[in-house]
């Protein structure tokens with residue numbers, strides 16, 4: 001082992017090449033290239049194979065990172081893929097979009113020791129892309145088909161991970177989704193420059209070819225109630241994500257051309273997929289030639305500003321009420337946005353939108369400063385009096401986060417228990433809701449989170465649903481025997 005591994009002292013960490021800024025702002029392609037095989041092997045060999053792998057502990061999926069790095073360094077790539085996919089249903093997605101600086105890589109022991117992290121995410125992406133390219137990934141075969149069925153509401157990463165795990169066990173699965181394509185935010189939220197859509201489509205096709213059925217354009221609540229679905233299936237998983245955009249409640253907020261982030265991003269993603277989008281095609285949701293103002297400092301805000309840059313906006317400003325150090329989004333994405341020419345206005349908040357003929361034209365801003373620490377441990381932003389200034393805005397995009405929709409009401413199931421924030425309450429160990437046979441996973445339970453956590457939840461829910469259905473079958477058979 002020693003010959004192949006522990007090369008971190010003499011060998012520098014290298015991420016895959018990034019496209020030049022001048023080129024990448026003209027298109028929506030992913031900005032990071034893939035490793036070539038020798039580079040992936042070389043970079044894997046930097047791992048120190050430490051006894052207590054902090055990278056694994058800080059990966060929500062507990063991926064066996066040191067072992068698949070070692071297999072990669074040794075050129076045993078098919079085995080590396082088998083191991084990496086044993087704990088992760090979408091390693092090629094996580095490798096691309098996990099905020100590794102906060103998870104595995106941020107806790108890598110050699111990073112902590114000042115040698116620079118092993119580039120875990122890029123290697124994970126390489127292993128799975130390489131496996132697809134070499135035909136090692138095939139639709140899975142189910143050993144024994146079972147006659148119990150599960151209805152999964154939501155085809156995002158939580159729903160898809162659960163669907164895969166349960167189908168592998170032989171259950172009949174239907175995934176219902178209100179969108180026309182499976183993938184959830186992987187398709188309609190996250191832009192191509194972070195995750196190209198053919199990567200998601202390759203994954204969802206594999207699931208379809210493995211016998212999972214998809215009912216698209218099927219909005220639960222409109223077409224069916226939760227009770228209707230319960231009558232069709234032996235168990236239900238709710239994995240509907242969170243979509244209610246938080247509002248900016250200031251004067252002028254009802255003016256035209258002020259949009260929630262998802263409306264702007266979905267239009268752009270649909271165009272990328274070749275769809276006709278009326279509001280984009282007539283210019284309403286197209287940033288070209290316009291002054292764009294994005295309010296917010298998370299990943300969604302970064303995706304909006306970078307999309308606007310690629311649509312050739314005249315100017316792109318990001319307003320965030322705290323400073324750069326306190327931005328909630330991934331540091332990597334903030335730095336990519338800075339490189340691409342986004343004008344960041346730290347410690348700034350909108351005070352009022354000014355319009356002409358009902359359409360937004362300007363934003364009045366306040367300067368902010370960081371004051372006392374609040375109950376969450378963060379410094380509270382305070383307005384600096386007399387600091388107002390005006391900026392031009394043809395489109396304003398609200399990217400202040402998402403809340404859950406009113407699921408009990410939408411699903412005509414008023415008894416479904418939700419938290420004070422509207423997220424579905426579950427037993428944390430079993431992911432069961434308070435309604436018999438109904439489970440929940442992903443953002444609709446956690447609130448807006450990460451893809452890797454949604455996958456983890458989907459897998460945990462699948463384990464729990466399997467136990468529940470086995471028990472249900474056993475009890476039904478015993479009842480028959482007794483009768």
Ligand SMILES: Cc1cc2nc3c(=O)[nH]c(=O)nc-3n(C[C@H](O)[C@H](O)[C@H](O)COP(=O)(O)OP(=O)(O)OC[C@H]3O[C@@H](n4cnc5c(N)ncnc54)[C@H](O)[C@@H]3O)c2cc1C
Nearest residue numbers: 154156157158178184185220240241442443449450451454
């Ligand atoms: C713009 C943006 C960028 C992001 N970037 C990142 C990133 O870089 N890295 C990262 O890790 N995370 C990122 N996230 C977060 C991540 O996308 C989510 O945490 C993750 O997708 C949650 O998965 P989910 O399966 O719970 O829900 P979702 O992905 O939201 O999927 C839910 C699905 O349920 C469907 N649905 C909802 N209601 C109904 C209904 N009534 N009937 C039928 N179907 C319904 C929806 O159509 C959707 O397909 C980002 C989020 C956004 C908004």
Ligand code: SF4
Nearest residue numbers: 059094098103104121
């Ligand atoms: S799933 Fe995410 S956190 Fe886990 S190893 Fe991969 S990139 Fe790191």
